[in-house]
Amino acid sequence: MEDYGNVGLLMNEGSVLVMEVTAKAELLNTCFASVFTNASQSLGVREKAWRKEELPLVEEDWVRDHLSEPDTHRSMGPNWMHPPVPRELADVIVEPLSTIFQKSWGTDMPEDWRKASVTPIFKMSKKEDPGNYRPVSLMSIPGKVMEQLILGVISKQVEEKEVMRGIQHGFTTGKSCLTNLVAFYDGMTGWAHEQLSNGHCLY
Helix, strand or coil: CCCHHHCCCEECCCCCEECCHHHHHHHHHHHHHCCCCCCHHHHCCCCCCCCHHHCCCCCHHHHHHHHCCCCCCCCCCCCCCCCHHHHHCHHHHHHHHHHHHHHHHHCCCCHHHHCEEEEEEECCCCCCCHHHEEEEEEECHHHHHHHHHHHHHHHHHHHHCCCCCCCCCCCCCCCCHHHHHHHHHHHHHHHHHHHHHCCCCCC
């Protein structure tokens, strides 16, 4: 966990204020870990979703485009590499990165890319309550690019297989809580207008 030195005093389960940096980090870590479950324990061993000949092809142009996207003002990840560095070296590292991405489909993402620096961000209410902080993970840029690759393939599969219906708004590109509310409002006003037109009372 990084940047926890800027967090003020925290209260532990014994209602004692903690001021030592390591103790605060452990307290926040315990709080963050309590809201997650290890899904891998119940999933068991599954068959590979892709046969070797069906593995998605990682194009170098796609990797180059994503290496050029990172915000240069963002914080460093666990590899302590500044965001501008991969952007400036894109032409040099795009080929080896593409190869690693391609091989990761048949094996696994490199362990270092799955690590993240966790920063606690205060939400609201009492600052001494560890539950009032949320964790923000800062990953390495290659790991984030790999995430975008996986997201792109999954999104394409979901779209082609028509897994999600048109009424799905959450976690959908171009849609949000706002579009969901607009659709609900439009549906309800349409229904109300139809009922009134048919002489029905809404009360």
